[in-house]
């Protein structure tokens with residue numbers, strides 16, 4: 001009963017809980033060249049006797065939601081993520097133990113599944129494709145001039161956990177970004193390619209072949225920038241498919257920021273990242289044949 005609130009009016013605090021929702025925790029295991037990825041959305045909530053925080057504005061029993069978030073990232077390193085269940089139990093126990101007023105800690109973990117990109121029949125060591133997000137697209141223009149087919153895909157989400165750098169870029173007074181020799185490169189690719197003709201094309205086989213080329217080129221090309229990766233993918237497609245006149249890309253740079261775990265006595269050599277939602281870089285490029293531009 002909240003003595004300090006609604007005194008005499010019969011108003012009391014009902015059920016309540018609080019926590020940090022949807023921390024995007026990405027854990028890379030990189031003890032060997034064959035990396036593993038666990039990609040989690042983690043939410044925590046504490047329940048218990050937090051009446052004083054609501055009724056009296058007294059935060060002394062409240063473990064901040066910011067601390068709950070920090071613990072989620074630190075535990076991705078300290079405890080590791082062998083399964084969402086094991087990680088969630090460890091995190092829940094820790095938050096409960098750290099908060100005397102809590103009687104329960106609820107942890108929800110969504111795991112986003114990644115498959116290794118297949119290159120020559122083998123799963124790549126550090127390049128991954130997100131399971132089940134992509135959409136195949138096509139648009140056709142039919143007129144007296146003929147039929148123009150532009151096909152493609154969107155939301156092909158790919159990530160490489162090494163083999164990507166970004167440095168020696170232009171600096172001005174507002175530049176704060178540090179050079180990096182090793183970063184996560186990830187994007188939700190949108191690619192559209194225009195066919196040079198509409199006759200005699202095996203649409204399904206071509207789609208499968210282009211998709212496979214995009215993936216294998218992403219996986220095997222060392223990246224100096226997303227721009228270079230897009231150009232490499234486009235060039236390979238045009239070199240391999242004479243029936244394709246031009247290919248265009250729209251690629252959000254899905255930033256993964258290394259989490260500073262030093263305050264918790266933990267190093268973080270490229271293992272625990274926060275997957276940022278927005279803002280994101282947006283890189284767009286068309287790769288075409290010389291005759292198309294003249």
Ligand SMILES: O=c1[nH]c(=O)c2[nH]c(=O)[nH]c2[nH]1
Nearest residue numbers: 166177224225226227253281
């Ligand atoms: O691949 C990249 N291209 C950029 O143009 C850019 N800009 C930036 O801040 N990071 C990156 N990464």
